Amino acid sequence: MKEILIVLATAASPIFELRIAIPLGIFGFNMEPILVYITSVLGNIIPVIFLLFFLTEIKLFLTRKSIFLKRFFESFDFKITNKFQYYFNKYKALGLLIFVAIPLPFTGAWSGSLAAILFNIPKKQAFFLISGGVLIAGIIVLSLIKLGILAFSS
Numbered sequence: 001m002k003e004i005l006i007v008l009a010t011a012a013s014p015i016f017e018l019r020i021a022i023p024l025g026i027f028g029f030n031m032e033p034i035l036v037y038i039t040s041v042l043g044n045i046i047p048v049i050f051l052l053f054f055l056t057e058i059k060l061f062l063t064r065k066s067i068f069l070k071r072f073f074e075s076f077d078f079k080i081t082n083k084f085q086y087y088f089n090k091y092k093a094l095g096l097l098i099f100v101a102i103p104l105p106f107t108g109a110w111s112g113s114l115a116a117i118l119f120n121i122p123k124k125q126a127f128f129l130i131s132g133g134v135l136i137a138g139i140i141v142l143s144l145i146k147l148g149i150l151a152f153s154s
Helices: 002-012 017-028 033-065 066-089 095-103 107-120 123-153
Strands: none
Touching: 002 017, 002 033, 002 107, 017 033, 017 123, 033 066, 033 095, 033 107, 033 123, 066 107, 095 107, 095 123
16 A cells, blocks of 8 residues: 555656656556556646646745745746647647657646646646546556566566
């Protein structure tokens, strides 16, 4: 049970997300891949609900309290906007799903939530697109791990 909570928390974190949670569960805790996938996906999706509804207010509160945080959020918003702009221009709201589905730094559920807010994608639509992206990203990460295991076991 402890391992499941660690994988869940890792997947929910803004830095690690699925990219680290899935390998941690499989290699670190020797958990079943399907359990790791489900736990990681749930852990990655749970924060999205809160981010979509409260991120704007949290950012406003924090940036009023600290010049450092103001600069941090301005820089982060700029990076996300630049990275997501291509997907949004080419695929519209569906670009959010693609953006989140790519398991690379600055393209997960946290960044997707911020992008949805910055590009004014309706919250309900954003939630389903981000969730779909998380499901796909989990499949990609799990598949790459399985391919790596197969490659190194022969």
